[in-house]
Amino acid sequence: MSQAATTNASFLERAPVLLRDWLTGSLPGPARWLANALIAIVAILAVFGLLFAFLTLAERKILGRVQNRPGPNRTGWFGLLQPFADGIKMLTKEDIVPRSADPFLHFLAPVALLGFSILTFAVIPYGRYLAPVELNAAVLYFFAAGSGAELAVFMAGWASHNKYSLLAAMRALAQLISYELPLLLSFVPVALATGTLSTTGIVAAQAGWRWNLIPHWFVFTPWGAAAFAIFMVSALAESNRSPFDLPEAESELIAGHLTEYSGFKYALFFMAEYFGICALSGMAVTLFLGGWQAPLPALSFIPSYVWFAAKLLALLLGFIWIRATLPRLRIDQLTRLAWKFLVPLALVNLGTAAFWSLTLGWAGPLQLVRWALALGLVAVPALLLGRGLSAGIGPRTYRYA
């Protein structure tokens, strides 16, 4: 978290940093740095832990309402104590480890997965002065930490000594590797536009408003909208989230690579999945939605971390909505979507972003030409690829058993 004591931002804005400085101000140099880091870690874990708990509840309630039923509403008011009841249940369940399983790896897999998911939280700027670690290559760190999770998925599948778990783990790995590529490629135009990999730099590059009305967020540019869409689809797949949740689908290989896990380790896997969703949504907010910045100048009095939270919650609710609506994809449909649709689109998007930044000087009516060309470069390949890849609508045939 950066120094903020001498700026003239509003008190609410500086409140978290002032609180932290008050807590650690009396410590000497290196101990103070360590205490600051510990406070940041505890704050992130507390906030995202609670968010995870209430996100599970929100998901079940929203899924329920979409499916015309109330969702959990018995434990506490409107089911608000449900996450804690689930936590107690998970903690008190018997921890079953198969006899022929590899005990060390079986234990290590959920821990490693959760560890890598939490590592990715370190570089997301949660507010104007609330970036836990400021790295020069922050986004690369984010993707490197996220890719370590794949190793943990394999460990889980293999250590269970169950051929169905192994098969499911290999499918999950294939999905994770396939969608790593569009995820990274959709970020590259952002690096092109801002010239930096630092998350605070990317948020700062999206500052300001055009005509005091439309923010300079990248999602409001043609290439940014396409990149945002590709990033969100890839984030859905990277976190094993519906409609890409084949690895953990109950109707498929029981629970996939999680079959042999019970009790708290199962809860850890789900915590890791939700943390992954939160981290990827946080990164999407940072890269495309302007981070902690307000959408209108008149609303800038609201503190930056409130705006970040609002955007994050909007994306998370979008994830839940998609889960409620779309059916699951098969593994071959998944991988075909990644390799044949998203990767070429992301590459074309890179060209569009290059065109956009090269034509920055066009003014007046040429702006309309620029927008038209950019929108065409984004929409036409998407339509053509989509048409070309879909199986089309054929005559309906009826087959009787």
Place this chain on the structure above:
Amino acid sequence: MNSVLALIALATIGTAVTALAGRNLLHSVLLFAVSWAGIAAFFLWSGAEFAAFAQALVYIGAISMAVLFAILLTRHSRDDFAPEPALAGRAFAAVLTGTAVAGVLIWAVASSPLAAAPSPVPAVTVRSLGWQLMGPPAAALLATGVLLTVALIGAVVIAAGERPSKPGDPP
């Protein structure tokens, strides 16, 4: 500073030795992943952030996956990971060779007049790295891109193999 370096060196070399001497192939690969993480930690300690994260992303995130897939595709049965018992004579000769090479290198390092004065960390940002990559090494960059594409296509072709000519043939 030196204690951090000693810790990183111990972790990296220790896991590498355990991995190469081990019986269980999958444990070896996972220990190698820890060793590569140790090397990434060394890069971070030296101040080369970009190289550290690139090392983590490529080695732990990609090469380990490829090795794991290759292991699982090249075994007979469920537990056929234990490699063959090491031939004692060959292992001894290899360790002897390794020790000799290490001895020669360390003697060369210790006896050469390298600068002993500590120098400040070279300031390199990702932006300056990018600008410099577009300069003289640009041709090498393009060649590396071509190399990676060719390697990808070649690996797919080699690993996929031909279709069996008769139904009884192994795939």
Place this chain on the structure above:
Amino acid sequence: MSPLQLCLAFSSVLFAVGLAGALARSNAILVLLGIELMLNAANLNFIAFWRYGPATSPSTGVIFVLFSIAVAAAEAAVGLALIIAIYRHQRSIRLPEAARLKG
């Protein structure tokens, strides 16, 4: 020993470990991993000289390492594909058996 010499000693030991492993094992995948370890040791050397060596241009060492990592990844991919092809031919990945390929 100066920090530079310590780093170089570290990378020398790692290189020797990789060499010994590549020579001792007859499982093709472990040999490949030993070779990868040697490449990593060379990368350590590059970064050690970049950090402590006489100052040349500020980012040459890092650029070398990036290229080296890319080449190592390509080589690992092709090597693993070759191992899969050899397995298809002789149903095991022991290197002494692959010596039959020389006819």
